[in-house]
Amino acid sequence: MAALLGGVLAVPAPALAAPTCGPAGGPAPTSAPWALTRLDPAAAWRVTKGQGITVAVIDSGVSPSHPLLRGRVLPGEDFNQLEKFDGQCDRVGHGTLIAGIIAGKEGTGAPYTGIAPEARILPVRVLADNEKAFDESIPAEIGKAIRWAVDHDADVINLSLVTLDDPALRSAVDYALGKGVILVAAAGNRQENQQDQPAYPASYPGVIAVAGVDESGGHVGSSVTGDYVDIAAPGLNIMGPAPQGSGYLAEPQGGTSFATGYVSGVAALVRAAHPDITPKDVAFRLTRTADSPPDGHNALVGYGVVNPYRAVTSLLGTRSDPPLGAMPAPTPHTDPLAWQRTVAIWAGVIGALLAGALLALRPILVRGRRRGWRPGRRTPQDA
Secondary structure: OOOEOOOOOOOOOOOOOOOOOOOOOEOOOOOOOHHHHHHOHHHOOOOOOOOOOEEEEEEOOOOOOOOOOOOOEOOOEEOOOOOOOOOOOOOOOHHHHHHHHHHOOOOOOOOOOOOOOOOEEEEEEOOOOOOEOOOOOHHHHHHHHHHHHHHOOOOEEEEOOEEOOOHHHHHHHHHHHHOOOEEEEEOOEOOOOOOOOOOEOOOOOOOEEEEEEOOOOOEOOOEOOOOOOOEEEEOOOEEEEOOOOOOEEEEOOOOHHHHHHHHHHHHHHHHHHOOOOOHHHHHHHHHHOOEOOOOOOEOOOEOOEOOHHHHHHOOEOOOOOOOEOOOOOOOOOOOOOHHHHHHHHHHHHHHHHHHHHHHHHHHHHHHHHHHOOOOOOOOOOOO
């Protein structure tokens, strides 16, 4: 039984005495990665940057030391590991890169941010390597990790991994959804000489299943296809923060695990902007505001490429139903000169009434002067 992550096979390293984990990476990018240019999350930041939202990254761990993630990574947990570093030891860099995609902060000097730069990351380490962990306990361990993340106040859970169906895993997914937690999972990467198979937990009802697209918006060939695919995001030529130092890792082959990170970031923005809607409503909002394919939905990219701005700001509903997750009504504008305006209006009304009265009295005054102001008595001239 295997759990799969995007990337290259790596043999787990022996435990270290301190959490100095993973590769250092290369230079920072000199321009914004194509994925950020394509999704343009900054358009949604006028509404929210994900403040107050916690995204659990159930993965290979997340390093808290990179400038993009410094101050963003909470103490987490290690499952099925000999070493215990609160989820903050990432031997291979996969989880750290995913966390940077989701919540990399602004102002580091590099043209790189996460989709929700004010969200927090809750690291939950379940896999020691970057590709496969042959262990019958892995699906159940992932289930335990999901339950732990829910019980530690995760709003969104990112699952950039694939494993097999398991009752404990299915039960944990149902538990999370029942608690109002949004689950986003990789649709899976096609293995050489293998047919597409349903991926778990992405195939479970209620989980948002993510496929990958390239720079032109086309389906990445390695991305698993299936009717369970809900949405797509950049999944090729990806880069993000490395576990050590301030370097960056490049993932030219990409994978649906990285695409999942982008959708989790948008889910964090939606949750921040619409805190009262259900996970089902969040999934509906994400899919119905995506950049749709011509046929509306297909097995390659689901409902299309995620669109952060529309996902956060669109009003969804019908004439008979209220908009789904509609933006709150703007706060009424307080006019500091309101009482002066009221006095001026009443003064104008009274003035107009007085002017009308004077105009009405004018004929009487003219006639009075003609009579020399004598008491009323009809004269031949008046007849």
